[in-house]
Amino acid sequence: MSARPVSPAPGTDPGDSPRSLITRHAPVDRVFHWITALAVLLLMASAFLPILGLKFSWVPLHWITGVVLTAAVLFHTIQSTFFRRLKCMLPRPRDLRDLAQKKLAAKYTLPQKLMHAVLGSAVLLATATGLVMLAKVDTPFWKRDPYLLDASTWGIVYVLHGAAALVILTLTMAHIYFSLLPEKRAYLRAMIGGQMTREEAAMYHDPTRWSGQRKDDPRENGK
Amino acid sequence: MEFFRITRNAWGQETLEGISWDLLPVAFGLGLAIIIGHFIWRLIRKRAPDGGQPPPAS
Numbered sequence: 001m002s003a004r005p006v007s008p009a010p011g012t013d014p015g016d017s018p019r020s021l022i023t024r025h026a027p028v029d030r031v032f033h034w035i036t037a038l039a040v041l042l043l044m045a046s047a048f049l050p051i052l053g054l055k056f057s058w059v060p061l062h063w064i065t066g067v068v069l070t071a072a073v074l075f076h077t078i079q080s081t082f083f084r085r086l087k088c089m090l091p092r093p094r095d096l097r098d099l100a101q102k103k104l105a106a107k108y109t110l111p112q113k114l115m116h117a118v119l120g121s122a123v124l125l126a127t128a129t130g131l132v133m134l135a136k137v138d139t140p141f142w143k144r145d146p147y148l149l150d151a152s153t154w155g156i157v158y159v160l161h162g163a164a165a166l167v168i169l170t171l172t173m174a175h176i177y178f179s180l181l182p183e184k185r186a187y188l189r190a191m192i193g194g195q196m197t198r199e200e201a202a203m204y205h206d207p208t209r210w211s212g213q214r215k216d217d218p219r220e221n222g223k
Numbered sequence: 224m225e226f227f228r229i230t231r232n233a234w235g236q237e238t239l240e241g242i243s244w245d246l247l248p249v250a251f252g253l254g255l256a257i258i259i260g261h262f263i264w265r266l267i268r269k270r271a272p273d274g275g276q277p278p279p280a281s
Contacts, residue, residue: 051247151232151239155238155241158240158242159241159242161241162241162242163242166242166246166250167250169250169251170250170253173251173255173257174254174257174261177257177261178261
């Protein structure tokens with residue numbers, strides 16, 4: 001998608017105006033993000049509220065939402081591994097050097113990459129162990145088989161699932177807080193509408209390393 | 224504070240049940256600490272001479 005001018009100055013290229021909009025997130029990425037966000041919030045509510053004393057039939061909500069999250073994560077993993085530049089999202093030594101030298105980032109800043117790496121790993125661990133734990137739930141599709149694993153192995157699976165859930169709780173709180181900060185509001189708007197202005201992008205991102213253009217631009221995902 | 228939930232089966236053997244839910248307030252508190260810590264750091268940074276401006280474009 002090309003840049004869309006907001007209020008171009010007369011005689012200038014509208015696409016290069018600081019106020020012109022550039023695409024940060026494709027619709028498919030935004031849909032994935034909000035499905036994941038809703039699923040994670042529902043999973044945390046159905047997991048933690050009963051522990052805090054709010055009694056309700058949490059298991060159906062938890063496993064169905066878990067399956068939805070697993071499908072979304074699987075889709076995102078395949079899409080970002082085979083159809084996107086995975087490297088642009090992975091924390092690299094260069095990011096540390098850039099941070100030390102106070103250089104602007106490419107598409108993603110180091111804190112964004114670290115948040116994605118740790119939160120993504122915790123979600124992957126929670127979904128992987130959650131899939132195994134589905135064997136203990138009666139569903140319309142299968143009967144429960146609690147003897148799939150021995151008791152001590154089930155214990156390990158539950159510990160990993162619980163530990164991942166606690167990490168997700170901590171990081172989700174931090175993620176929501178950072179997204180609501182006034183100076184980061186452009187990222188939240190971009191995650192809703194897909195776009196931010198060149199001016200906003202230039203606050204944290206080097207335009208020579210991430211231009212925000214999508215079609216026919218090798219830098220689309222950042223150098 | 225317990226780190227794990229452990230029960231005893233009918234033969235008196237200890238069985239690992241999962242992570243202890245004593246850690247739930249710890250995880251919540253850690254999230255709160257990150258938020259409050261960053262908020263304070265942000266206030267201090269705003270009062271710094273450069274006003275906490277992001278680095279110039281290279």
